[in-house]
Amino acid sequence: METRVIPVDREHLQENDFAEAAKLLREGELVAFPTETVYGLGGDALDPDASRKIYAAKGRPSDNPLIVHIADVNALTELAQEVPEKAWELAERFWPGPMTMILRKKAIVPDATTGGLDTVAIRMPSDPVAAMLIRESGVYIAAPSANASGRPSPTTADHVYEDLNGRIPMIIDGGSVVIGLESTIVDLTGETPMVLRPGYITIEQLREVLPDVAYDPAVIKRVKDETIVAKAPGMRYRHYAPKGELTIFEGDLDRVTARVQAEAEAKAAMGFSVAVLASEETKDRYHGLTVRSVGGRDEEASVAAHLFATLREFDRMGAEYIFGECFPEEGVGQAVMNRLMKAAGYRIVKV
Ligand code: TXA
Ligand code: MG
Secondary structure, three states: OOOEEEEOOOOOOOHHHHHHHHHHHHOOOOEEEEOOOOEEEEEEOOOHHHHHHHHHHHOOOOOOOOEEEOOOOOHHHHHEOOOOHHHHHHHHHHOOOOEEEEEEEOOOOOHHHHOOOOEEEEEOOOOHHHHHHHHHHOOOEEOOEOOOOOOOOOOOHHHHHHHHOOOOOEEEEOOOOOOOOOOEEEEOOOOOOEEEEOOOOOHHHHHHHOOOOEEOHHHHOOOOOOOOOOOOHHHHOOOOOOOOEEEEEEOOHHHHHHHHHHHHHHHHHOOOOEEEEEOOOOHHHOOOOEEEEOOOOOOHHHHHHHHHHHHHHHHHHOOOEEEEEOOOOOOOHHHHHHHHHHHOOOOEEEO
């Protein structure tokens, strides 16, 4: 299959920019498109065959449910069996935006889309390209991140092309995404609202609307512990991971950088290809090594925006060992460290 890449200018979207993409979606085909978080691989959420195509294109296990993207809050009542007051309050405050809710599904949402669960994940994205595509197509768009399963999520159309070229008919290229990490997921199906995946919307922000919201234990774990099973099936898989072995170092920054330098040098001396994941403040402290900065240590948003692209760059370089610093867990820093720890398979060294 030939994959066409269609550039759009998100500042000046035209009515007919999405005519072909919308038609493909209505016909049950797949289209990758930008959202404010990461690129999504979209298909008609109510068409089980379209969902099956999504799993096939990504090489994703079919028990890992998809997020259904909507362009109008009223879609909640069409997709969810009961919409609790808490859901309307969250929607009012955070939609459109990088927040996904889990609710009990109605029968029109096929099992193929929810991985057989009786719940459905719903999000109303704020990116104008995503919003317009949903409106133009007239379908709800099921969209996981548009990476091949297991790889870091795509933050540019090039990343999508790298993973899915030849597997899908179209990629809409709207440039780099703004946020760079996937949405915050809140499960509203239990007694207590639970954050299943941290994202740009922090738990502190959620608490302003839902004071009792809590983290799923799997979100805050810092060790590989098989007894803590994530409630979001997708958070159980090895994920976001570069091909090389990533280890992250935590503690006093001077000691961290000294240790990273020593460990990286030792592997390089053995002939391995080595890379360092650093910050603006530390990048010049390393010598004789391949170093990439993901941003300033107090600029969590910058770190979030550059993390996945940097992990992909390490893959392209063929890095076999990657040594990285921990980042402050302020604001979106929580989500950054969640992804980084998963990418590292919880190989965290305290120094
Ligand atoms: O920002 C995002 O959320 C992006 C963009 C494209 O919207 N999408 C995204 O989708 O990250 P995906 O499929 O890569 O991640 C969806 C996560 C998975 O961990 C999945 O297990 C979880 O959401 N999920 C989906 N439906 C669920 C459900 N009914 N119950 C629990 N977890 C669910
Ligand atoms: Mg994903």
